[in-house]
Amino acid sequence: MITKSDSTTIKSYLEDSSNLHGGHADKVLIPENTAELSSILIECTSKKMPVTISGGGTTTTGSRIPFGGIVVSTEKLNRIISIDKRALSCVVEAGATVDDLQSACGKEGLFYTSHPTEKNAFLGGTIATNASGARSYRYGPTRKAVKRLKMVLATGEIFELRRGEKLFTGRGVSFGLPGGRRIEVALPSYDMPNVKNAAGYFVKDDMDLIDLFIGQEGTLSVITEAELGLELKPPEIRSCFAFFKDEENSWAFAEDLKGKKEWKILSVEYFSENALKLLRRKNPNVPPASRGAIFFEEEGEEGQRYSAADRWLKFIKTRGGSVDDTWVAMNEKDAENFTSFRYAIPEAVNEIVKASGFRKFSTDIAVPGGNFLEMMRFYKDLFRDDGIRNVVFGHIGENHVHANALPVQGAELRRAESICLEFVKKGVSLGGTVSAEHGIGKIKHMYLKEMYGDKGISEMVMVKKALDPGAILGLDNIFPKELLQ
Numbered sequence: 001m002i003t004k005s006d007s008t009t010i011k012s013y014l015e016d017s018s019n020l021h022g023g024h025a026d027k028v029l030i031p032e033n034t035a036e037l038s039s040i041l042i043e044c045t046s047k048k049m050p051v052t053i054s055g056g057g058t059t060t061t062g063s064r065i066p067f068g069g070i071v072v073s074t075e076k077l078n079r080i081i082s083i084d085k086r087a088l089s090c091v092v093e094a095g096a097t098v099d100d101l102q103s104a105c106g107k108e109g110l111f112y113t114s115h116p117t118e119k120n121a122f123l124g125g126t127i128a129t130n131a132s133g134a135r136s137y138r139y140g141p142t143r144k145a146v147k148r149l150k151m152v153l154a155t156g157e158i159f160e161l162r163r164g165e166k167l168f169t170g171r172g173v174s175f176g177l178p179g180g181r182r183i184e185v186a187l188p189s190y191d192m193p194n195v196k197n198a199a200g201y202f203v204k205d206d207m208d209l210i211d212l213f214i215g216q217e218g219t220l221s222v223i224t225e226a227e228l229g230l231e232l233k234p235p236e237i238r239s240c241f242a243f244f245k246d247e248e249n250s251w252a253f254a255e256d257l258k259g260k261k262e263w264k265i266l267s268v269e270y271f272s273e274n275a276l277k278l279l280r281r282k283n284p285n286v287p288p289a290s291r292g293a294i295f296f297e298e299e300g301e302e303g304q305r306y307s308a309a310d311r312w313l314k315f316i317k318t319r320g321g322s323v324d325d326t327w328v329a330m331n332e333k334d335a336e337n338f339t340s341f342r343y344a345i346p347e348a349v350n351e352i353v354k355a356s357g358f359r360k361f362s363t364d365i366a367v368p369g370g371n372f373l374e375m376m377r378f379y380k381d382l383f384r385d386d387g388i389r390n391v392v393f394g395h396i397g398e399n400h401v402h403a404n405a406l407p408v409q410g411a412e413l414r415r416a417e418s419i420c421l422e423f424v425k426k427g428v429s430l431g432g433t434v435s436a437e438h439g440i441g442k443i444k445h446m447y448l449k450e451m452y453g454d455k456g457i458s459e460m461v462m463v464k465k466a467l468d469p470g471a472i473l474g475l476d477n478i479f480p481k482e483l484l485q
């Protein structure tokens, strides 16, 4: 086991991509195997010492930032243990990165479908947050890929769950641990919205117990190993940037694309006028008159890039696009460049947030398809009326974009906060979720309360108490730690 306690060495473990300040911890422990991890947790539970689990630190919600106690990093549990091409699955340790897995799969003609934009995320972190990304439009979130988990509870027990092995009856379950102890869990009574969702604990009648541990934000267990489903690499992934004269045209085009069920669309991503202004700094060729854009990817047989481009262009023109304002990737290199260009936008926003010194004010709301355009107009109107600097981009295919308020000076902080809360209230009133992929962490407690109310939150607290009786793991993630007293 490695121990770090020097303040300079541990500095990077006290922050994440939320830009939330004030993180502090006594030390960082880096176990090299599950037995070491188990001993650390037994000791911490006996001393009631808070533990923050650290993955890649790329979360935007503050959930990886400790406020006291110790940090336990999974970085040394980082092997890709096996890849089984016939079974289309792999076994990985929690500290391996998404990028490590994608590279290893690529060599075997396979790919891992859960594709968060930030490739330095650890696989354990993506499971703990039920991450998704552009391609979850076709393949679903991380949850869908998880077949088995190996975990350590705060009480030190090491246990495994295979999907299908242990189900709730209604909302209750009782399960045994290898040492003989039994745990009973009663799920909260809320119903989750029928949209892409990563807000609070996953809850459904008769659900699989493994699903409770996916999206738990480091509050219920430490995930050490996972078996994940893979897919055969499609023969060709084609992609396109279609630029439009205004934002509404690009929304309408995205709606059209969603209707094309016969096309194997992998992702449908949106860029607002302000997002394009940021992208123009990276690439001056972004059409000067464009005020909205859609990036999309399609999989299919090899050698069909030209015929696909013809098919798309006809379609793009119906929404006012043109050949001149459409970029089509003509080879794999182009496709890679497009993907990096698409990724540049969250990175650019994070750079602005970091430079401002303020925490991130970004929504992660998804609403049912029928209400999506109403939500988009709400974002646009409120941002226009307020005048605060803003950027909207994201996974429009899943009725889910990130609306970022970017305060430039301290006086704008209150406004950024209140605009985001307005968005949240609107999203909830339209039957949506306050977090479709990033989770709640330490900065969105108020949003979760809008969604599930005090009752839902206190029922989540009971779930945590059943699995972490000493209340040491991921304190202040999902709900305030005071509720655990």
Ligand SMILES: Cc1cc2nc3c(=O)[nH]c(=O)nc-3n(C[C@H](O)[C@H](O)[C@H](O)COP(=O)(O)OP(=O)(O)OC[C@H]3O[C@@H](n4cnc5c(N)ncnc54)[C@H](O)[C@@H]3O)c2cc1C
Residues within 6 Å of the ligand: 016, 017, 052, 053, 054, 055, 056, 057, 058, 059, 060, 063, 064, 074, 094, 115, 116, 117, 118, 120, 121, 122, 123, 124, 125, 126, 127, 128, 129, 130, 131, 132, 133, 134, 217, 218, 219, 221, 222, 223, 224, 346, 347, 350, 437, 438, 474, 477
């Ligand atoms: C530029 C950028 C783009 C992004 N794009 C996307 C995107 O497209 N989709 C998306 O979903 N997210 C996105 N994110 C957010 C982030 O990448 C994901 O939330 C990711 O899953 C976090 O993984 P991580 O390893 O960095 O976790 P961390 O940040 O280290 O931790 C996140 C949470 O998981 C817990 N945790 C970590 N490891 C474990 C473990 N082994 N066991 C139990 N709990 C654990 C931590 O305690 C914490 O609560 C983006 C972030 C950035 C900066």
